[in-house]
Amino acid sequence: MRTARLRTVHPVLWAGWAALAAGAVLCVLGWYGVSGERFAERQLPYLASCTVPGAALIVAGAVLLTQGRNALAAARVEELYGLLVAAEPVDAEGPGQAPTTPLAVSADLLMVPGGTLWHRADCPLVAGKAEAVPVDARLVRSGELGPCPICEPAEADD
Structure with missing residues (x-):
């Protein structure tokens, strides 16, 4: 049960890391291109083709990582809830009713x-x-x- 949910989460995390890496590479390439040009007119193509898409990829990667971690946490909570529900006794009196016998009866x-x-x-x-x-x-x-x-x-x- 757990592995099925986690398989859907891992691609999102990998995509997030890949987007972050690609965005960082594009930003570095854009910076390198801009630093070699003296005039602003010649720097704009590097900004438009590398730096802006690189920044967008970094933001997208951060969103994907956040989504993947939230999905991973939700899968873990679901798994724990399933274990909790499975651990309930079969002879329970009903939902919301407290058992009539106390949990502990010792006088010590x-x-x-x-x-x-x-x-x-x-x-x-x-x-x-x-x-x-x-x-x-x-x-x-x-x-x-x-x-x-x-x-x-x-x-x-x-």
């Missing part, structure tokens, strides 16, 4: 030193982390730690 409370939240022990944010320590009750009472919005430990204490 943990915190990560230096963190701002306290969690249930089986919360996915602290489960398996060696640095997680039991919650200090005075930190909770002082308001320095807040309840985790994922496992919602405050609801279990009510």
Whole structure:
């Protein structure tokens, strides 16, 4: 799926780089031609045939590169969205409905030193982390730690 989208993006990026290179070459040729002429009447053909088209190619190349990078970013976002949608459980209750069972149900409370939240022990944010320590009750009472919005430990204490 990803390679199909990226194949359509790469030609745009290559075309952008090619236009930038061709524009730079034309600008250099125009400058070289103008620098060898003393009179303005003899410099105009170099400006008209090399420098102006070279500048236009540079602008076109910049637009193509921007478009290619936007398309590449859009393809990546689409791919991530597809992965997110595919990861949803099959037994979901319906769109927009929260599950009735909590994500974590343990009564043990943990915190990560230096963190701002306290969690249930089986919360996915602290489960398996060696640095997680039991919650200090005075930190909770002082308001320095807040309840985790994922496992919602405050609801279990009510």
